[in-house]
Amino acid sequence: MIKQVTLLVAILLILTLIVAAADTTTTTSWKKSLVLDVTTTQAAYSDSWVGGEIGSLNWVANMNGTAEKQMAKWFNYRSILKLSFGQTVTQDDSTKKWSKPKKSTDLIDWDNLGRLTLESYVDPYVAFHLESQFSFQLSEEKTVYFSPMKLTESFGIARKFYSGPKTDAIISRLGFAVRHIITKQLVTGSPTETKSVTTNDGGIESVTDVQLTLNEKLVYISKLGLYKAFFFSEKSKFAGTPQANDWKTIDVNWENSVTAQLSKIIATKLYVQLLYDKQISYRGRLKETLGIGFLFNLI
Template sequence: MKKLWFLGALAVMAAFGSSLQAEEGKKAPEYGWKKQLVGTLNISQTSLDNWVQGGENTFAWQLDVLGHFEEDREVFNWNNTAKLSYGMSKIGEAEPRKSVDEIRFESVYRRKLGWFVDPYAAFRVESQLTKGYTYSDAGKVAVSDFWDPAYLVESAGLGFQPASFVKSRLGIAFKQTMTRNFAPLYADNPATAKIEKVRSEVGVESVSDFNKKLAENMLYTGKLQLFSNLKGIRAVDVRWDNLLTAKVTKIVSVTLDFRLFYDRDVSKKRQIRQALLVGLTYSFL
């Protein structure tokens, strides 16, 4: 099954690459800085009073802040993206629980040589803000926290941009998984007696970014990341983020957020997170 995911992801990338080569005439490039900072607040609430059919009061909120700072010049492109997401939900008298928590920053420098492919260097860091728990009838157990784990990836290789809305790159990558109190869950090597709080891997990384306006008020953004430490198909880490946003009015938007994540060192099964959100959007830049 994991092999099918990997091959399927490569097939999607290949299909995009071949079809986008036929994209019609490109516009003249506009050099300089492009800056964007957008915040979105999503809230849902249900309140029941003397509701004989039964049910629970619910309240949930999620705050997303997305930043994009790109400098494009004739000889280079420097692209920086940042994401901060945090949300909680409460059902009935139960204590509020975290529903989403993510810190992410990525910086990619690409040198333009006028070839089909260009050399690049990239850095990425991912973590979370607050402590995370798993819940059961016996109570809750902490399983993560700020910088616990944190993922750092440094890479260099070749990138190409077959169309204005897709960028792909492939290169050698160095990945560090850093922990503090939850090393056994994320970084420790069970084959050794010592508990390692940092796990370092060297491998190959493929990243494809998509940003396509599907309609006047609808935008699709996606990122497909594949990392292999060259120990076999089972050792391929997969992260596939998909975000479909439709603007209802100038400040009201509907968002479908879907993520597929697989890291055998964390779980032998794939992980999926999906959310359908309606909220207020404000552009700071």
């Protein structure tokens, strides 16, 4: 069933894009934005410094792109790409040698939404979402790339509550989703040989995207994702254990960022993310970063 739903959503999205692109009844141009920001912090201390502090260097690069087009009078396509990567280097307190760079931030997030704009209260939609990371160290000898990779196909109903300048919008959607999580794992007994393990589940998803330009120097972006699984391919492995029903709990992913542009290329950014996935942790996970750095509006 999972393969059939995945294939159906993929075919629907591709065919709709092709048909809409061939429709000449609309001349709406692309609404697009592409922002790159780089933040770095550095600290160093002399040999005579007391207090236990150590030198450090941290950098993070983010790229956020949005593209939206009314492909035809009856079809709207919106794509959001987020890429983030950062590293931290620290200095040993006694030897003063610098460590190898350690990853502090790593994200690949690509969301594609197609809505049938039928001028009704809600619009039918199909969507495809990819989430992964650039690299992950399985062992001292082995680093893998693009693992784990989470693929989500969904369809349902959506509503656009607000449409503003450029790519500003507030869009909510609710529908049925199928997820595939592809993970590279070490083969038992080998420090370098890997195998791919795939798990599947399906259920209901709710996603709300917010992108607002509050003024010419202040931008707010938020995404709230909720997911409730109804079936899970690996549930038999957990039968009879305390974790048997963890997969049934609602997953939460809430991201918020506020970017304030201080000058043409200098900006400060606050990012807060709240995650809850009972299969990973019984407690919520919170990430917060605040930094100042360079910002480039490429589009």
